Amino acid sequence: MQKTFLFLLFSFFIVSCSTATSYTKPENVKATKQWGVVEVKETVKSMSHSLSVYYKTELKTGYFEWSPLQNSTSEHIDTKLITNEILNQLTKDKVPFVDTSVRADATKEIAFGKTGMVSSDSRLAVGKFKSPSHQIKGEINEVVNYESGNKIQYITVTLFLVSLETNQIVWSEQTNFLKKSRVEGYGF
Template sequence: MRQISFLLFFVSFLVSCSSSVSYQKPENAKPTKQWGVIEVKETAKSMSHSLSVYYKTELKNGYLEWKAIENSTSEHIDTKLISNEILNQLTKDKVPFVDTTIRGDATKEMAFGKTGMVSSDSRLAVGKFKSPSHQIKGEINEVVNYESGNKIQYITVTLFLVSLETNQIVWSEQTNFLKRSRVEGYGF
């Protein structure tokens, strides 16, 4: 009897401690107090479309390089997530990018290929690197005000496309969010 009681207690403990997880489509996300799915999706959608159109109608050639987005807000924002979403969409739209951060690894592999220890059919060819003609950089900024127990947050996400040859900003786009959320414990 004691074993049965212990078993029932143990099973009920496991059931009460288990958590349920559900998934939903990102398009159905609801607003949150923190930076979330809605802001990431809206930013990626507007930025990638605008830049893709600019590239195809104005630039028409050259390679772009991505620089990290700077987060100057009080929130923890995963800027790499935004960058990856935008970069993924631009790549699907056939906007060409180069990743200069892997040049060191590629150079080492090319040097190793010249030792004769790599078969000629898989050896990396020298002189095929592409240089970026433009660099994309970005910033996330905010202004926060408190009014009647509400936090009012104006967030701007700005991307710039800069010509590396002239240092001229040739394109920029901004996505804005105005968030109002109730502050718990405001005014007691």
């Protein structure tokens, strides 16, 4: 009897201390009090579709470059995650991008190739860089109010496409979220 009790107590201890991890599809995740999967997925879906359509119907040529998104909210938001997901979707939609941050490394490699120490079949050619014609910029902003124990948060994600040649904003899109969540300990 005592051995059975100790076994059950030990089993309970092991089970209660173990951690379980599970995965779910991002489409099935529910909204949370913090910025999360729901907001990222909705932003990526609306922004990438709108920008892809604009590129294919209006611009039809040129290369895009990203400028880091600015997070002006009180929440920690991984703006690089949003950028990467939009970039990934637009690349799948055949919208062309350039990454000017690799120019210095590429320039060094081209110079090294000219030394004769690199075989001609893998040497980088001079004059092949592409310049961005447009830059994507963006901001995440919020307005927060507290009413009757609830936090009401209006969040906007805005992207702009700016022509580098004219500095004109040629496209803009916004995704909005109105989140209402109960605040613990409100009124104390």
